[in-house]
Amino acid sequence: MSSVNLEVAQAEKSYEEHEGHVKTIFKKKYHPKALIKPKTPIQRVFGNKNIVKDHYFTSGSKIDDVNQRDILSEPSPFVYPKDLETFSYRVMSKAWRDNLRRKEFRLKYNMRNNYQSRQNLDILNRLFVKEPELQSMKTILDIDPNFFTIVEGRPIGEKFNVRDYIRDLRECLRSKIVAGYREDEVILIEENFIEEQRIIDEIKSRYQSYVDTFEEFLSNDHSTSMELLRQAEKEATKAFEKYEVYRELSKDYGALKAQVYNLEEKWRNCKMYQKFLYLVSPLHWRKVHDYYHLKPGSSHQSLIETESSIFEKYRLGAGSEANTLDAMIKMFLEDCATQKEPLLYFKEPYELLKVFRFIELQNLNSLLHSEELAIPLENVREGMLEAQKKFDEQITSVQEIIDSLIGEIVWEEQRARSLEELAMELINGEFRKLISDEEVLSMYVFVEDVYETRIAPNDANLSVGDMMKAIEMNYRHFLIQLDELPQDKVQKAESECYAEEARIMEIAVDAAKKVLQVESLAKTLKRVLEPRFISDKRVFHPRSPLPTKPDKPPTPPRILTKDETDYLSFFTDYCRHTDKVENFEIDEAVNDLVKRFK
Structure with a gap:
């Protein structure tokens, strides 16, 4: 009933605004009483022991005694195993x-569990509580069973109340107004539904045309x-053929290649045998029948090189080519x-x-001759080793002298460089500060x-x-x-000096202001007299309003310097509690003047 009253009140308000009857009536707002009292915070936390619960948390979840999980019967995960069971655990x-x-x-x-969801997987099976069976309650009826048959058809007499009648009539009218608004909303919803249905039909027709086009494309593809x-x-059949x-062809090629390799091996052996027989043959016969002696312009050295190359040529595995x-x-x-x-x-x-016996005799003679030359060769070898040893010692001594000279040269260069850096540091540091520093020059100018x-x-x-x-x-x-003069004359002269200094300072400040004004005026005139800059770039207009700049x-x-603070304190009416520094126009030009007349 309370919700109906609220809807009726809202409908009356909207109806009055719609009809143009704006009324300023101050009525007391109607607050319907709650039929069910809300729970107190203590009841929300601890529950109400006096109210019997209708169902438990796990009721209606298809969990019974068969598929429930008894945690008390399972081994606890928090129990530390025994020493003998640690490894198996x-x-x-x-x-x-x-x-x-x-x-x-x-x-x-997206279906995997994390730490929290894994804890809530079988929460219903773990928290299952069996619902208690409801026992039928026995009641006693104190009403006569023939009571309703006696009073059946009789009107119930009620006292007529005008206020109740007016209230019921108002509620009836309000309900009709609300029903009218609801009918208007229903008609509007139906119109919107018809329009949406038309749009959906158009979309379906377009979708069908797209589907037909896509199927045609699929068939062509x-x-x-x-x-x-x-x-x-x-093409695969042709490639297989x-x-x-x-x-x-590769089989035939392999067979021919094997035959060629066999023939090449036999040919190589025969040529090496032939060359060996040519080499052990007499020289007069070789000059007539040997091919290499018949070549024009062949000397003895070239013949020896040719013979060695011939053996290398016909040797097995002489080269990759x-x-x-x-x-x-x-x-x-x-x-x-x-x-x-x-x-x-x-x-x-x-x-x-x-021929072999002759070669053997020559080899023996060569060995005897080489044995005779072994002692002189050993003496020559020992002399060479001694000379090489002395040469190495001299080279080592010369290298040590060179290394020591290099170290001394490097030390002298480093010392000269360090002295040069120290001299430059003194010249550009303390010496320059003592001679050409701004304070020193200012002091010299002031003293002069x-x-x-x-x-x-x-x-x-003269010097400073x-x-x-x-x-x-x-x-x-x-x-x-001054000690000889009277005190009043000294004070008068001092006041005149201070007044003259203040007057000069005011003139200097006024001149600095005028210089700044002239400079700003010159800049303004220069900017005005310059030709107007016309950009040839296209101006981009934003399609949406630009965000407001914060x-x-x-x-x-600005933090004042000591000179500015002294100037404001002694030469102006500045108060740091009530006045602003901007009103006194303190700038760098004034600071320069203050430094000059300080």
């Missing part, structure tokens, strides 16, 4: 943890893909084209034995100005000390004269 806990991790890894990343697949199968031909098939065929063709039919000097094997104004012109270019001594003597003379924070007040 760690192994089993690791296996349980790996099994749980594998189960979670099978799930998607499928036909093109099938044609490409058929062409690919044809070519591969079979290639395999047959000689092992290739093309290189072997090329070498065979060159030998066949350049060399003639071979002839042998030896006819019988015993002739070779004679005082000396020239009070004593005499500095035509003799001499001028200060002269000023000191003159100052003592003035003090002695206001800049106020700048903190």
